[in-house]
Amino acid sequence: MPVAPKRPHLSSTNSALGLLRTLFDASHEGLIAIDPDDGRILLANLTACQLLRLDERELLGQRLEPLPCWPAERELDDELAAVHTGERVLEAPGPDPRTPLEVRLQLVENTPSGPVVLVVLSHRERRRIESALRESEARFRGILEKLPAIAVQGYDEQRRVTFWNRANERVYGYTPQEALGRRIEELIIPPEFRERMTGLIDTWLQSDRDPPAGELRLRRRDGSPVEVFSSHVMQRYSSGRREMFCVDIDLTEIRAAEERLRLAGTVFDSTAEGIYITDASGRLLEVNRAFTAITGYEHDTLLGRPISILKSARHPPGFFHSMRRALAETGYWRGEIWIRYRDRSVHPALLRVNRVRDAQGETAHFVGVFSDLSQVRHSQARVDYLTHHDALTELPNRLLFQARLEHAIGRAEQGRAQLAVLFVDIDRFKGINDALGHAGGDALLRAVGRRLKTQLQRDDTIARFSGDELMVLTEHIADEADSARLAEQLLRAIAAPFELCDDELLITVSIGVALYPRDGADSSQLLRNAEVALRQAKHAGGNSYAFFTATLTRIARERAQLEHELRRAIRDGELLLHYQPQVSLIDGALVGLEALVRWQHPQHGLLPPGRFIPIAESSGLTLALGEWALHEACLQTRRWLDAGIAIGRVHVNVAHAQIQRGALYDTTRRILAETGLEAHHLGLEITEGVVMEHDIEVIAELERLRAEGISLSVDDFGTGHSSLARLKELPVDLLKIDRSFVGGIESQGQDRDIIRAIIALGEALGQEVLAEGIETRKQALALRRLGCRLGQGYLFARPLAPEALPDWIGSRARAD
Structure with missing residues (x-):
């Protein structure tokens, strides 16, 4: 009787069987293995059973024709013959006609028991899943199959049964009562091996050595063969009597399991989804071909490394903690994740992880199945782009x-x-x-x-x-x-x-x-x-x-046209300055001039500042206009002084933007140098908005100007919301009362009170006060009585062209 030379690793075989059966059942596709000769079902996974709404026991041994996964108009035998030339793709109605099934037949030739035909079932929705979200859900079951029963027998030197446990009844069909006292060859040795086996047993019983262990092909009570792995122990007693004990493990279920293991292994390496198995600590034990093809890692370099090598660092804090908690509480986790491939590129994937327990209920392994969603995301992004x-x-x-x-x-x-x-x-x-x-x-x-x-x-x-x-x-x-x-x-x-x-x-x-x-x-x-x-x-x-x-x-x-023309006017010299005298309200002496810009428009004539200054402010022309006005006023003042005409100071309005730019001091110093005008002949007028800003750099800039001898004044004072504390910090010499208050000074109303308060403020801060817009002698007299010593307005002179100023000064001198 043949005896196999090697002892199989039964525990590792069954553990691997359990894992691969889990993987087989976890596939998102329905998988059925059938005999290519008679078309009968050898194996079906969980997804196939769910798609057909049948239990695996109902499928095994069946042909496909009566099942809802086979189209009635197709002959199974014809398709089995055709599958040798290539994959066959059919459509079947399925249990629910609203969701037809796609049926693919593939020939798998490299199984130990010969070729099988692998039938792959999926809903028509599978195509959408593969090209869009690949959200087919893998199902794993961490179910460990039962170990085979262990049959133990004892034989005396005449090969008669002395011990027969209950497991033998399951393996060989004899009860202990039926077997005790009978010879081994009468019970379980096939007739064709009896002579040889009895001779071997007699030799063993007479020998001092233990008989070898190995696989044997024995016989059940009903005459059917049974393969077992048999180990033998020779017991020698002090009386000289010898007894042989046999420990037999029924290999029937193991052989069937091994065949299924081979089939599942074929599926494991045939699926397009990446599959990995780790131990309880997360170290990789096995990956399939799709895993290496997707990630770019080589198979052997992955084994033993932590699954965390795929981490992308793109997930928020707590992401993996939530995943571990779900695995601990429910045994599985499913969702989208970012995976880093070997080339360091990061890709989205749909992942399902299952926990596999051992016989004691402890975590033994984790099994993960994932699909790359990069192409799906790219397609979604392209569709979204084209939509908008x-x-x-x-x-x-x-x-x-x-x-x-x-x-x-x-x-x-x-x-x-x-x-x-x-x-x-x-x-x-x-x-x-x-x-x-x-x-x-x-x-x-x-x-x-x-x-x-x-x-x-x-x-x-x-x-x-x-x-x-x-x-x-x-x-x-x-x-x-x-x-x-x-x-x-x-x-x-x-x-x-x-x-x-x-x-x-x-x-x-x-x-x-x-x-x-x-x-x-x-x-x-x-x-x-x-x-x-x-x-x-x-x-x-x-x-x-x-x-x-x-x-x-x-x-x-x-x-818009005026803005365009204003740019041209600045460039071509159409702008000019007029000067309004500022006089002493005590003796009428000229103390200074305010430079006021005018535009000599080719079509519209002389335009006042109200027509174009707002346009300059909104179009960014303020800086250019302000610098031109400052240069022109300094140059004209230098001409007057050279001609022997004393004008005191010339006051030039400075726009807010000129101060904010931070270069007013440098610009002013440059213009004074270019025109040759001394600083004490120049005054700059700032707006009340500068007072409110309280910018340290602005204050420092103004202090540098004042230190050069340039006078600083606040224009239209009283119309804004100046802070006295901030006004006190500014290096200002002069406050100019706005013309809106001067117009009402002859009445005993609020205007007079405001003017009185401004004059008092100026005195308290050591600043001169000048009233604008004086048009009548009564206004001038009232201002002088309130303590205001300087003024300007139409009462004294309208804004004058540069060439008209000497005549005005002469006429004032003759009138005096």
């Missing part, structure tokens, strides 16, 4: 533009701000498109979109609505003039030639402008009114812009 962007120009589309516009309106409403919507349309685009062809027209649209985008700020939005209609949203406007400037900027940008089709193309656009909240309280109304404005621009001949209302269009155009 125009495919031709890659600009935002109407949907995204309206969403951003609504958010911008919400922000503007909270901050009481404005925003502008500009509807841009290419003039005569149909003819251009016909001439260039659709490909050329598309290229032009892309080029126009790119060029317009370069003219916008980073957080502005430009979108393509349809055809040649583009829409611009900007929140960077303070008034209608800002939006007019942007519209003109866009017109100028488009006016430059386009290089298309090996030729230069000149085009124009029309722009309709609507402002929030003036022209609409919601996005729909703003878009509608911008389109109305666009029609107005088209009606005017194109290559222009129009606001929603004609009045607003005219005002914005005038303001």
